[in-house]
Each structure stands twice: as structure tokens, then as C-alpha cells.
Amino acid sequence: MADTPSTDNQFHTGFDNSMGNLADHFLNCAKLGRYLTVESGSRFIITDDFRGGSVLSEAAAMAAIYSKDQLVAEAALLPLSQSIPIMSIESRDKYERLFHLIEEQTLDAGIKDVAGSLIRSRFRAAEIRALEAELGNKISPARIRYRDFLLVVKQLMDKEIIEKSFLDEFRQFTQDVAGKLDFGIYSFCLDSIFSSQRISDTIKKLLALELLNYPTLIRRELISNIFALPGQSQEIVSFISNMLDQYLNVETVVEIKLLKDLKLHRFSMQQVNELVENTSSQ
Secondary structure (H helix, E strand, O other): OOOOOOOOHHHOOOOOOOOOOHHHHHHHHHHOOOOOEOOOOOOEOOHHHHHHHOOOHHHHHHHHHHOOOHHHHHHHHHHHHHHHHHOOHHHHHHHHHHHHHHHHHOOOHHHHHHHHHHHHOOOOHHHHHHHHHHHHHHHHHHHHHHHHHHHHHHHHHOOOOOHHHHHHHHHHHHHHHOOOOOHHHHHHHHHHHHHOOOOOHHHHHHHHHHHOOOOHHHHHHHHHHHHHOOOOOHHHHHHHHHHHHHHOOHHHHHHHHHHHHHHOOOOOHHHHHHHHHHHHHO
């Protein structure tokens, strides 16, 4: 990234559901304990991907069950629920069974409650609109906050803000959008910072240290992304590698590096899954 990261249009490329394999891909992501990605692995799934009926029902159901991002899981419920009231009885029965499956197997208690509520309401339009409004009320302010933070990133690039002030802004931004901004957008923001040549290595090292305190899954995705960024400087790679070796246990470091290799297409999802299982059993 040469300039300030843009906002939404970056996320509408590389999304292909035409082959019908997206449901299987989501399941593979879940097996690795990952956030859901598009089939190419080029970016994470975000809520916008479920607009316009572009995702097959089986894939949307998988996203609702397995997504680590509750916003994505909620967004996946919307196209499924919106189509049910206008279906034939036969098709409606099939989709209602999907919702029962989601309610039974979802990893998120909040999604379980939402799916159950939709089933009990018989997919009333008012219930669906309320779900859509609630999701929008979470996402819209967070995206505005994200755009505001991009202006701070630009100030950093233009050397109009000192390192400490930027770190304070970053911490506040992260706190403000936690659970309200798509993980895929947050991840893109971090990737943009770490790939920019207009941002100093000092800032990148300080941000890397911040990531140590993140939840395990989020830390693994974000740090492996940094390793896999095209043209990443050897100084940053060495610093983060040493940081991981110093502060994290061996198994955690191995998982991060395996995920990095997956993102660099050195391994398939199946190979990484087997390697993780073998490492865990030793």
C-alpha cells in the first residue's frame, strides 16, 4: 500500500462462490480454528459478502455456524431468513431445517439465540428487520470510527503525529471497534500499516508488541499476515520472530508459522491441519 488504505471497495474482489465449494472451504477454516476467508485466501469474509444473495445457502449456514466473527455470523443469517417467507412449503421446510441446524451447532451463544428467535417467530418480517437494524447499528458507527482512524494513519505517513500519540490513537481505536467492526476490515487496516513504506519500522515494531496481548486466535491471524505480506522487510520479520520466541510458548509459535506458510501457499489447508494435529500429539 502506497497511500492511506481505502475503506470498502477493497473487500469486493476475489470473492467467488460460483463453484459451490465455499461451504467446504468454511468448514476447513473452522477445522484450523481460523476466521473465515474467501476461497482464494486473499482476504477474510466480511458482512458485506452476504448482501445481494451472492452466497449459496449452504455456505451461509456454515458461516453462521462456524464464523469466529459474530458480525459475519449474524450477517449470514439475514439472506437465509429473508428468503424464507416467499418460498414454497417444500423449500421453506428445507431452510427451516437449516436454521434448526444453526441453532444446534453454532459456536456462538448469541447466534444460537438469534436463530432460535427467528424460528419461534416463524420468520416474521418484523423480526428479520429488527435483526438487520441491530446489525447495522453495530457496524455503521464502527465503520465511521475506522474511517476516522484512517485519517490518523495518513497523519502518521505525513509525519504530522508523533509515535506515542499514534500508539495512543491505535489503542483507543481498537478498544472502540472491538466486537463492532468486521475482523476482515480490522485485519486489512493492520496489513496496510505493516506494508506501507511510509510508516517507520519503529512504529511497526511497537504495534507488533501490542499484538502480543491480543486473544490467541486474533494474534495468530494478524501476526501470520504480517509475515506473509509481499515485500515485508527482513528487519520486521526478524524482530517479530525473536519477539515470538521470547514471549510465547513453542506450540503457539509453531501454529503462527504454519499459518504463515499456508498464507504463502507453501502448504494446503489439509497439510497444515495434519501438521498441527501431529504437533499437538507429540
